[in-house]
Amino acid sequence: MKHLFKAQLNWISKQNPEESSKRFYSKSHQIQIEGKPVLDVSAAKAFKGDPSLYNPEDLLLSSLVSCHMMSYLYVCSQNGIEVLEYSDNAEATLEVNPDGSGRFVEARLYPKVKISNSDKVELALELHQKANQLCFIANSCNFSVLHNASCEVYVV
Numbered sequence: 001m002k003h004l005f006k007a008q009l010n011w012i013s014k015q016n017p018e019e020s021s022k023r024f025y026s027k028s029h030q031i032q033i034e035g036k037p038v039l040d041v042s043a044a045k046a047f048k049g050d051p052s053l054y055n056p057e058d059l060l061l062s063s064l065v066s067c068h069m070m071s072y073l074y075v076c077s078q079n080g081i082e083v084l085e086y087s088d089n090a091e092a093t094l095e096v097n098p099d100g101s102g103r104f105v106e107a108r109l110y111p112k113v114k115i116s117n118s119d120k121v122e123l124a125l126e127l128h129q130k131a132n133q134l135c136f137i138a139n140s141c142n143f144s145v146l147h148n149a150s151c152e153v154y155v156v
Helices: 056-078 118-134
Strands: 008-010 029-032 039-041 083-087 091-096 102-109 112-115 144-147 150-153
Touching: 056 083, 056 091, 056 102, 056 118, 056 144, 112 118, 118 144, 118 150
Parallel strands: 102 144, 112 150
Antiparallel strands: 008 029, 029 039, 083 112, 091 102
């Protein structure tokens, strides 16, 4: 089974004609996905972008964290684990080469989960591995995705 996703990117030069000889372009642009609000995007501040806007690196890590959570909730539901809360403070390391190319070399997810089942804490922690195997975004990455998960039982 295949699914097609579409995104439209729009960019307009904001340079003054007298600045056109300079080798700098605004990195700010918009991405439109049909039926959804426009997403304003730029490069990361380190790459001369607008730090107030999302950048591709932010969005890649956000996609990874979000997809992992959804995969995790799925495998928990299959295993009779009631998840009450889920949070993550993920980080990813980007290496830039002298020629300007670069790549993410690692992402670390720190999922914190609260469950209602005191007898399933160990299983809840193990299921992060299964969620990683199912995660569409993690399966599309060419870098390591590591998990440092924690799990608490919600006590009434």
